Amino acid sequence: MPVKNRFAELQDEITAWRRDLHENPEILFETHRTSAVVAERLKEFGCDEIVTGIGRTGVVGVIKGKTDTSGKVIGLRADMDALPIHEQTGLEYKSKIDGAMHACGHDGHTAMLLGAAKYLSETRNFDGTVVVIFQPAEEGGGGGREMCEDGMMDRWGIQEVYGMHNWPGRPVGSFAIRPGAFFAATDQFDITFEGKGGHAAKPQETVDTTVMASQAVLALQTIASRNADPIDQVVVSVTSFETSSKAFNVIPQRVHLKGTVRTMSTEMRDLAETRIKSICSGIAGTFGGSVEVKYFRGYPVMVNHEDQTEFAAEVAKAVSGGCDEAPLVMGGEDFAFMLEERPGAYILVGNGDSASVHHPEYNFNDEAIPAGCSWWAEIVERRMPAA
Ligand SMILES: [Zn+2]
Ligand SMILES: [Zn+2]
Numbered sequence: 001m002p003v004k005n006r007f008a009e010l011q012d013e014i015t016a017w018r019r020d021l022h023e024n025p026e027i028l029f030e031t032h033r034t035s036a037v038v039a040e041r042l043k044e045f046g047c048d049e050i051v052t053g054i055g056r057t058g059v060v061g062v063i064k065g066k067t068d069t070s071g072k073v074i075g076l077r078a079d080m081d082a083l084p085i086h087e088q089t090g091l092e093y094k095s096k097i098d099g100a101m102h103a104c105g106h107d108g109h110t111a112m113l114l115g116a117a118k119y120l121s122e123t124r125n126f127d128g129t130v131v132v133i134f135q136p137a138e139e140g141g142g143g144g145r146e147m148c149e150d151g152m153m154d155r156w157g158i159q160e161v162y163g164m165h166n167w168p169g170r171p172v173g174s175f176a177i178r179p180g181a182f183f184a185a186t187d188q189f190d191i192t193f194e195g196k197g198g199h200a201a202k203p204q205e206t207v208d209t210t211v212m213a214s215q216a217v218l219a220l221q222t223i224a225s226r227n228a229d230p231i232d233q234v235v236v237s238v239t240s241f242e243t244s245s246k247a248f249n250v251i252p253q254r255v256h257l258k259g260t261v262r263t264m265s266t267e268m269r270d271l272a273e274t275r276i277k278s279i280c281s282g283i284a285g286t287f288g289g290s291v292e293v294k295y296f297r298g299y300p301v302m303v304n305h306e307d308q309t310e311f312a313a314e315v316a317k318a319v320s321g322g323c324d325e326a327p328l329v330m331g332g333e334d335f336a337f338m339l340e341e342r343p344g345a346y347i348l349v350g351n352g353d354s355a356s357v358h359h360p361e362y363n364f365n366d367e368a369i370p371a372g373c374s375w376w377a378e379i380v381e382r383r384m385p386a387a
Helices: 003-022 032-045 107-122 143-149 210-218 222-227 266-287 306-320 334-341 368-382
Strands: 049-054 059-065 073-079 129-135 160-167 176-177 180-184 185-194 234-243 253-264 290-297 302-304 323-325 344-350
Touching: 003 032, 003 107, 003 368, 032 049, 032 059, 032 129, 032 160, 049 253, 059 107, 059 143, 073 107, 073 143, 073 290, 073 334, 073 368, 107 160, 107 368, 129 143, 143 160, 143 302, 143 334, 160 176, 160 306, 160 334, 160 368, 176 306, 185 210, 185 266, 210 234, 210 253, 222 266, 234 266, 253 266, 253 302, 266 290, 302 344, 306 344, 306 368, 334 344, 344 368
Parallel strands: 073 129, 073 160, 160 344, 176 323
Antiparallel strands: 049 059, 059 129, 176 344, 180 302, 185 253, 185 290, 234 253
16 A cells, blocks of 8 residues: 555645745744644644643644544654754745754654644544644753653553654655664763863973873773673764863863763663763872763663554555664654653654755655655554544
């Protein structure tokens, strides 16, 4: 079975919604216009319940099937937020807001889930309940976590959740997925070495923080090369090195390092945190300085559940004739919080040969709409077949 005919018919309308969202990008939790547009559309479609303000600016819509003998409730989630990037696509519907851009395709995700909501509200050809979830702040703000903390899963009795992301470089409308750990945990660290500043020509009178911090930058790489099992994954990247002096003849009193850690398991995450702290305090001790290490845990590892992943892949095969095994992704994904609360699966849909996500020339490919929408609709109709 290829894509559903109804979505081929609706493609122009869904494309227009997508381009309107593209022109009006909003960052993090500031998705006020987007949330209002989503809520308005859900109302037009005749959703049974629409609630705004879940996870600050998140929107939840409920669509009941023709019958509900199964008692099943499935959550379908899309993200709505844009990025603080200056768009350079030159599109006629390019961002009207300077310094904000839909560079991750969340405009497409929102439009596709709206398309599915329209179809499901029209047809209701299933036995159970669908909860459509539109979240803000996927790009680092934890909007998904906040929706969970607001009690969304229990309030609507959601039993399974599904998510989707477009993927540049994959043939448009094709799918890829993997069970188990899929997207990385994303943590940050903030390290301050304190020494004794002084004249650069009299190093013997100083405790040189630049030397200490430089040792640390190199030593932190041994977490991946010497501490981690080579078949596990860990990335430790120092991304900022700032001394407290800009002068060429001063040994700075302080050096500040920042960076990120990406891991694919809780064990590796714990190991990285412990080793960063002990490596830095060891180096500070060796050179006679002191150090403060702050470690911030961001999104957890996003883990696809076996059973739902198998089902999601079957649906993808039905829609587009195949489903590939996706590689591990060292980026993070806020949907991880929803998958910690309920079983579910997250799938990639091809965006064709486009610029990569987060690039100023990226654009969501509207040709992916029929496949993406069909996948959502089939998830519902196959998981909760009409009685
Ligand atoms: Zn992104
Ligand atoms: Zn994204």
